Amino acid sequence: MKKVLLVDDSISVARQLEKIVTESGEFQVVGHAKNGLESIKMYQSLHPDIICMDMNMPGMDGITALRTLMALDRNIKVVMITSLGGVGDKFNEAIKLGARNVISKPFETDNVLKILREA
Amino acid sequence: MAVKFFGQFLVEQGIIPRDVLLQAINLQESANKSVGEIVLDLGFLNAEAVEKVNRAQRTVDMRFGDLAVQMGLLTPDQLQRALARQSETHLYIGEAIVSVGGFTDEDLQRYLAEFKADQAQFATSKVEIPAGVPYADLCEIMADMTYKMFTRVARLNFRPGPCQIVTHLDQVHVMAAMDFTGDLRCRYILTASADVQEEIAKAILNQESVYDEPKEVLDDTVMEFVNVVCGNVVAKSAQQGKSLDIMPPEIIDSTGGIDIPVGYTGLYFPVCLADNGLAAISIIIYP
Known part of the structure; x- marks a missing residue:
């Protein structure tokens, strides 16, 4: 079962995602970081297969954390989460930095699982 | 169920792989010029004036062209001509994907129609x-x-x-x-x-x-x-x-x-x- 690290400052988003991911039976949530900095520390200790990272967080945001994580390991699988999916420059920046894909909010269960399977 | 960017829709639907989108984004970024680059190309401003506006933008929340007009470096007419040039030469992501061989022009029209149908709920x-x-x-x-x-x-x-x-x-x-x-x-x-x-x-x-x-x-x-x-x-x-x-x-x-x-x-x-x-x-x- 693939290990997933959730990174979002919102408790409710983390719970939504955890439910989708866990109920699929294909993934296991191994941790929940509340900002970018925490995600880097948790990545180093938990070694997840996939990181689901919110773009818009207080403190270290998702894009900064993505840049740092990609510098640590070019093969790391990061999927960004955003309600700003339609904004081309944000999407482009995430993809150019190495994100595998971007999940838009509100979540669609099938779409979230498809993106995680393909990551 | 969300407002989406066309490129995102294509990757999400599995129509093109991420690396093709990346090539198209890179092509788009090299082809699409900023207003600062266009006014330089048209000879409306020199490099020094462009840099002056860029520096001013760090402290003023205004677009390059509007700020250049406010600073008296560009006339409103020159700004309109620069914006028209930017619009005429703009390479859209769908066109860029066709250019890098991601799909054909015919496919583009079909996928654009599918994208519009997907996004119609957000009209x-x-x-x-x-x-x-x-x-x-x-x-x-x-x-x-x-x-x-x-x-x-x-x-x-x-x-x-x-x-x-x-x-x-x-x-x-x-x-x-x-x-x-x-x-x-x-x-x-x-x-x-x-x-x-x-x-x-x-x-x-x-x-x-x-x-x-x-x-x-x-x-x-x-x-x-x-x-x-x-x-x-x-x-x-x-x-x-x-x-x-x-x-x-x-x-x-x-x-x-x-x-x-x-x-x-x-x-x-x-x-x-x-x-x-x-x-x-x-x-x-x-x-």
Whole structure:
């Protein structure tokens, strides 16, 4: 079962995602970081297969954390989460930095699982 | 169920792989010039003047062309000619994907039609905004997107009331706010009674009951609802050529209500719910 690290400052988003991911039976949530900095520390200790990272967080945001994580390991699988999916420059920046894909909010269960399977 | 960028739609649907999109983005970025580059090409400004405007932009929140006109370096006519050149030579992501061999021109037309059908649900419905209100088009998108998310995310039955200009917002059970910057500087506020908050929480957490949930979680679900609405407002506005950015959402203390400061414009959109719950959207536009 693939290990997933959730990174979002919102408790409710983390719970939504955890439910989708866990109920699929294909993934296991191994941790929940509340900002970018925490995600880097948790990545180093938990070694997840996939990181689901919110773009818009207080403190270290998702894009900064993505840049740092990609510098640590070019093969790391990061999927960004955003309600700003339609904004081309944000999407482009995430993809150019190495994100595998971007999940838009509100979540669609099938779409979230498809993106995680393909990551 | 969200407002999307065409490239994102194509990758999400598995129509093109991520590396083809990346090639197209790189091509698009090399082909599409900024207004600063265009005025340099047209000989309207020299490199030194362009740099002067770039430096000024670090402290002034204005677009390059508008600032260059304000600084007296560019005439309004020159700016219009530069913008026209930018628009004529713009390479769209679909065209860039065709150029890098991702699909054919015929495929592009088909996928664009599919994309438009997918996004049709986000076409802005008419929301009446009182005459004279600045940025009425963006306020309309904010109200309309909230109504759409009330239906699609919170699954609420409601009827929108008429928009009013107000100078005071009454105290309510919960008030969640998000600040916008960019082409419009304003504060978006969603207010909800306890039963509406409960419905939002049930929908966001996908639970039958939220009776045992602590206040922190219930408040977080309202902030997340605001985040989803406002994020999609930013995306929708970008499709219409408007640049907005958002700050993280927050719960605000509404004890005693909120007075709208002099010089600011307060808009209030009441929402009537079938089961007597109360909700409203307020937009405070900065001068």
